[in-house]
Every structure is written in structure tokens, then in C-alpha cells.
Amino acid sequence: MSQELIDAITEMREDDVVAITNQLLDQGVAPTDILMSCKQAMDVIGKRFEEGDAFIPELILAGEMMTSVTDILKPRMAEEATSDKLGKIVIGTVQGDIHDIAKDIVAFMLDLNGFDVTDLGVDVPPEKFVQTVQETGATIVGLSGFLTLAFDPMKDTVTAFKAAGLDDVKIMIGGGQIDENIRQYTGADAYGRDAMAAVDLAKGWV
Amino acid sequence: MMQPGRTSVIACATVLEEITPLLPEGMTCVELDFGLHLKPANLKQVLQEAIDKASEDADTVLLGYGLCSMAVVGLTATNCTLVVPKVDDCIAIFMGSRQAYSAQSGAEPGTYYLTKGWIEVSDTIWDEYQKLVERHGEPRAQRMMRLMLKNYTRLAYIDTGHRDQDHYRDYARMVADAFQLRYEEVQGSNRMVEKLLKGPWDDEFVVAEPGQTISYADFQTTNRIAGNSFGITPAPSTSQT
Numbered sequence: 001m002s003q004e005l006i007d008a009i010t011e012m013r014e015d016d017v018v019a020i021t022n023q024l025l026d027q028g029v030a031p032t033d034i035l036m037s038c039k040q041a042m043d044v045i046g047k048r049f050e051e052g053d054a055f056i057p058e059l060i061l062a063g064e065m066m067t068s069v070t071d072i073l074k075p076r077m078a079e080e081a082t083s084d085k086l087g088k089i090v091i092g093t094v095q096g097d098i099h100d101i102a103k104d105i106v107a108f109m110l111d112l113n114g115f116d117v118t119d120l121g122v123d124v125p126p127e128k129f130v131q132t133v134q135e136t137g138a139t140i141v142g143l144s145g146f147l148t149l150a151f152d153p154m155k156d157t158v159t160a161f162k163a164a165g166l167d168d169v170k171i172m173i174g175g176g177q178i179d180e181n182i183r184q185y186t187g188a189d190a191y192g193r194d195a196m197a198a199v200d201l202a203k204g205w206v
Numbered sequence: 207m208m209q210p211g212r213t214s215v216i217a218c219a220t221v222l223e224e225i226t227p228l229l230p231e232g233m234t235c236v237e238l239d240f241g242l243h244l245k246p247a248n249l250k251q252v253l254q255e256a257i258d259k260a261s262e263d264a265d266t267v268l269l270g271y272g273l274c275s276m277a278v279v280g281l282t283a284t285n286c287t288l289v290v291p292k293v294d295d296c297i298a299i300f301m302g303s304r305q306a307y308s309a310q311s312g313a314e315p316g317t318y319y320l321t322k323g324w325i326e327v328s329d330t331i332w333d334e335y336q337k338l339v340e341r342h343g344e345p346r347a348q349r350m351m352r353l354m355l356k357n358y359t360r361l362a363y364i365d366t367g368h369r370d371q372d373h374y375r376d377y378a379r380m381v382a383d384a385f386q387l388r389y390e391e392v393q394g395s396n397r398m399v400e401k402l403l404k405g406p407w408d409d410e411f412v413v414a415e416p417g418q419t420i421s422y423a424d425f426q427t428t429n430r431i432a433g434n435s436f437g438i439t440p441a442p443s444t445s446q447t
Contacts, residue, residue: 012342014349057338057350064353098316098357122357123315148273148294148425149311177246177276181422 002029002037009041009065012058017065021072031073038069060101070108077112085116087206090132091142092120093175094153099146102175102195106142109195115140115202126153126160133161133169140202141169143188146176154186162187170205172198208405214260215403216253217270218242220323221296224366224399225270233403236260240327242277243295249277261286268402272298273425281420288414289407291398292425300364302395304410310392316358318387321366321394322374331355332381351385361387366394 002024008016024034045062048054091107093100100122107119118136120128129141141161143154154173161169173188174197183191192198210232217225219240229235236256242249253269260267261283271278272293281288291299297319298307311317324330331351338347361382365371375391382389398410407413412424 012346012350014346055334055338057334057347057354060353061346061350096312096315100357148275149308179276181279185422185426 001040002034005034005037006041006044009038009062010044012061012065014061014065014068018068018072021069025072025076031077034069034073038066042066063101063105067104067108070112074112084114086114087140087202088116088118088136088138089140089142089202090118090120090129090136090138091144092124092129093122093144093146094150094157095123095125096153097145097147097150098122099175100144102146103142103144106144106174106192106195106198109199110142110202113199113203126157129157130160130164130166133166134164139169140205141171142198143171143173143186144175145173145178148177150175151182151185154182154188158187172201174198208266212263212265213268214264214266215268215270216256216260218296219327220321220329221270221299221399223321223323223326223368224300224396225403228396228400228403230403234260234264240329243274246275246277249274250280253277254281257281257283257288270296270299270399270402272296273422276422278420279422282414282418283416285416287416288412288418288420289402290412290414290420291402292410292412293398297364299398300366300394301392302397306395310362314360317360317362318355318358319362319364319392320374320378320381321364322368322371323366325374325377330381331385332377335384355385355387358385358387360390361385362390362392364392364394367396 002020005017005020005024008020021034042062045054045059049059089110091103093103107117111117118132118138120132133141143157145151145154158171161171171188172190172192173183173186174192178191180191190201192201210230214234214236215225216236216238218238222235222237225235238252238256242252257267264286266287266289267283269278269288269290272291272295273279274295278290293299293304293307298304300321301307301310318331320330335347335351338350361378363375363378379389401410412420414420
């Protein structure tokens with residue numbers, strides 16, 4: 001565990017985070033150890049937010065710093081990982097919603113866990129999801145949405161897959177206040193509360 | 207039949223701003239903290255407590271809220287009727303209908319909305335930015351705000367018809383400029399507020415009878431636009447840039 005890296009992240013020193021990550025790698029520290037430090041730092045920031053002592057933009061910058069670190073680590077970790085992908089996933093924020101912080105984290109974790117992820121971004125219409133699944137041959141779809149306004153477009157997207165005869169495609173939803181009631185309303189196969197839940201769901205489907 | 211003297215309104219400060227001018231004589235009003243919307247579980251709890259308290263003296267409790275991140279789902283009043291606008295959040299209340307809000311957000315989902323009420327309670331991206339500057343300095347605060355707003359293209363000021371609009375309009379325009387958002391004005395309407403206070407509580411409202419619990423299903427509109435939630439033409443908005 002690198003306290004220096006943890007401090008740099010929790011103090012939002014973005015440039016230092018990148019520099020320290022590179023230094024640690026040069027010193028021969030394993031990428032997984034660096035990720036552990038990141039996780040520790042994110043726990044600190046998450047706790048602060050819970051206690052009302054951190055603002056949303058700070059969470060977002062923290063997420064951005066995580067992306068920078070993992071971008072550095074990924075090539076090194078790929079050498080260790082198997083090259084075979086577990087499966088193909090199409091993910092995106094549904095039509096009418098533009099929130100993507102959590103969706104980006106989910107896409108990132110799925111990628112890190114061996115999935116081939118196509119991220120369609122935000123405000124994605126149902127037909128775009130369907131078309132991309134047809135093109136890529138993906139077997140799993142992740143629909144994200146933060147607003148309650150996103151529930152109807154999620155339902156529409158699930159319906160669009162059924163209408164296209166893609167009944168075998170597994171659809172998970174997540175974001176905001178989504179629960180079992182909303183899963184039933186949208187007709188999705190499952191919902192997840194966080195990125196690890198999404199990874200577990202996806203692994204269970206391949 | 208609704209009696210103002212036996213009716214209580216519970217609303218957050220921003221919605222109350224629109225309710226107060228139309229409040230029928232004799233009707234009581236309870237203001238809840240605006241910041242609660244960020245923590246739906248807390249909001250739910252505070253709302254339930256406020257409902258329990260209000261129902262001691264009222265037959266009807268009107269909530270100046272929408273779904274508000276599902277905070278109203280699960281609420282119940284044992285001895286009185288609960289009435290809630292069938293909307294996602296207060297933006298639809300300010301615009302006068304769920305349809306008007308859908309039209310705006312469907313046309314441009316990346317819209318940050320402002321009203322007089324929000325500016326008054328100091329809960330805007332500008333206030334947030336000031337706190338970040340204090341904590342991290344300007345460059346880093348700017349970087350954080352840019353990241354947060356990266357999918358936003360427009361700032362829409364909802365003109366809810368108050369007399370001193372110009373002051374708030376100037377503020378909204380300043381915020382739009384500061385974060386490189388296109389400034390627009392959207393016509394607000396007190397239609398929904400008036401209907402909440404005076405009825406009729408038709409299918410634009412969730413009406414929970416005494417003992418009934420509000421569910422998400424109650425918020426599903428019967429008149430949902432067929433097959434597409436965003437298939438309606440946006441209401442006209444005036445560009446002020």
C-alpha cells in the first residue's frame with residue numbers, strides 16, 4: 001500500500017497521482033498493489049461523501065484519476081491476463097439521460113474483468129442498442145440511467161430487443177434508485193447496485 | 207370536498223416559492239429542507255415524519271414533490287388523503303406539466319435548470335463551484351466542474367413569473383457563461399401548483415386514500431405517449447444569448 005498515492009488521490013492532486021503511479025511501477029510495485037491503494041483512497045472519498053464532507057465534482061475527479069491510473073496499469077496487467085475475452089457486452093446510458101459517471105465505472109470494471117465492452121455513451125436510443133448488439137454479436141446489454149425519467153426509455157429498450165427477436169440477449173439495468181420494482185417494470189433480466197454487481201451478473205451469464 | 211382549513215401542504219423551499227402566492231386562506235404549509243433531495247432515503251424519512259405530524263390536524267396532505275428519486279414511494283398516511291403531482295421532480299411542477307418537462311428534456315437531455323427558488327436557496331452549480339474554489343483553488347475547481355458538466359449543453363432558466371425576474375435572469379446568464387452553456391429561457395407555469403392546491407386531482411396526480419401506500423406504479427401515466435416517451439414537440443423557448 002502506498003500512503004503517498006492514497007494521499008495524492010484523497011487530496012485531489014491529479015498530476016501527482018499520475019507521477020506517483022509511474023514511480024511505483026518503476027520501483028517494481030505490482031499493478032494489483034497500486035490498485036489496492038486506489039481502492040483504499042476511493043473508500044476514504046466515498047466515506048467523506050456519505051458524511052456530507054465531499055462534493056459530487058470531487059467524486060467525479062476521483063473517478064477521473066482512477067481512469068488515469070488504470071490507463072497506465074492496463075498494458076502491464078494485460079500481459080498477465082489471458083487474452084481470451086469472457087464475452088461481449090454493449091453498455092450505455094438510455095435515451096433522455098446524460099449521466100455517465102457510474103456507467104463509466106461499470107464499463108471499466110467489466111473491461112478489467114475480461115469482457116469485450118462496447119460503450120455507446122449517453123442518451124442512446126433503443127434502436128442504437130439493438131443495432132449494436134446485432135453488429136457485435138454481444139450477448140449482454142447494460143442499461144444505465146440516473147433519473148427516474150430513464151425508467152420508461154429502459155422499458156422501451158427492453159421491448160425493442162424483444163421486438164427484434166433478440167430474446168436471448170441478457171439485459172441488466174443500474175443507476176440511481178433502481179430496485180427490483182423497477183427491474184420488473186422495465187422487464188430487464190437483472191439489476192445491479194454497483195460495478196461489482198454488474199461484473200458478477202455478467203459472469204453468471206456467460 | 208377539500209377544506210383549506212383541514213388541508214396541509216408539505217414542500218421544499220424551492221417549490222414553496224411557487225406555492226405561497228397561490229396558497230388558499232386557512233391552508234397550512236410546512237417547509238422542508240431543500241438539500242434533502244440529494245439523499246432520497248433521508249428525504250423519505252423526513253417526509254413520512256412531516257406527514258404523520260400534519261395528519262394530526264388535516265384530512266388532506268398535499269405534497270409539493272414529485273417522485274424525487276423515488277423518495278415518495280413507500281409513503282403512507284394512516285388518517286388522511288395524500289396528494290402528489292404525478293411528475294418525476296419539481297422541474298415538471300415549475301413548467302406546469304409532465305408533458306412540458308418531457309418535451310424539454312427529450313429535446314435536450316443535457317440541460318441544467320434554474321429557477322428563482324434554487325437561486326434563493328443557494329443550491330446551484332455556481333454555489334458548488336465557489337465551495338470547490340475555496341477548497342482546491344480555481345484551476346482544479348474548474349477542472350472538476352468541466353468534468354461534471356461535460357454532457358451538458360444548455361442552461362435553461364425557468365421563468366415562473368415572479369416580479370423580480372431580471373435579477374435571477376442575470377444570475378442564470380452569468381452561470382451559463384461561466385460554464386460555457388448555452389443560455390435559454392423556458393416559460394414556466396403555475397398550472398400544476400394551482401391544480402395541486404385547488405384541484406381537480408385528475409390523472410395528473412397520485413391520490414392515496416388513508417392507509418394506502420404510494421407506489422412507483424401510481425406514477426405511471428395512463429396517457430403515456432405511445433411507444434416513445436419523447437415523441438412530442440418541445441414547447442417554444444426563447445434564446446437569450
